[in-house]
Structure formats: structure tokens, C-alpha cells
Amino acid sequence: MEILFSDAFTKSLKKYSSIKKAIKKKVDMIIENPIALGEPLKGNFRGYYSCSVRRNFLIIYLYCKVCRKKGDNEIVLCSDCDKCSDNTIKFLELGPHDQAYGKK
Ligand SMILES: [Zn+2]
Secondary structure (H helix, E strand, O other), X not given: OEEEEOHXXXXXXXXXXHHHHHHHHHXXXXXXXXHHHOEEOOHHHOOOEEEEEEOOEEEEEEEHHHXXXXXXXXXXXXXXXXXXXXXEEEEEEEEEHHHHOOOO
């Protein structure tokens, strides 16, 4: 499994350092089982997965195996998808619900 963290994710991890442990635990769980744990998003976020760390606090990520299977890589904003292996997980966003989705 190849794991990538976006700058935004890394930044948020610092910002929410008080729950860093809970976040890291969740990240590990996602890496173990990315499809079972995530909830697929729709609309503009099609192809993305979200997983809640706690109530209203989300991790947003992409799993490249799924990007491709769905043929979503043409609409999903998965940069360099074709250069990544199938087993790549990209952690993109982290934060309270409205902020995690607030990227426009
Ligand atoms: Zn991808």
C-alpha cells in the first residue's frame, strides 16, 4: 500500500493536534481497509471517500484502485492518478464537516 498525504491534510493534522491520536488511529484503520470504512461521496466529490474520526469530523481520501474501477479518474480530481499504483491511498482533507467540504 502506498500512502500519500496532501499538504492540506498535514497542515490540518497540526491544527487539530489535540485529537492527533484519534486521527492516526483512524488513518491506520483506513489503510487496512479503505473501502469498508469509507463512505463514497457524490456530486462534486464523486470518487472520494469520507470517514469520520468522530461526530462531524471527517477524513477525506481517495483510493486509486477505486478511482479507476469506476472510470472516475476522468472526473475525480486525483492528480497524477495514472502515475500511482492501484494500491495508493491519498489523504486529502481533514476537519469538521463543513470545512472538509468547503474546498472550492
Ligand atoms: Zn487515483
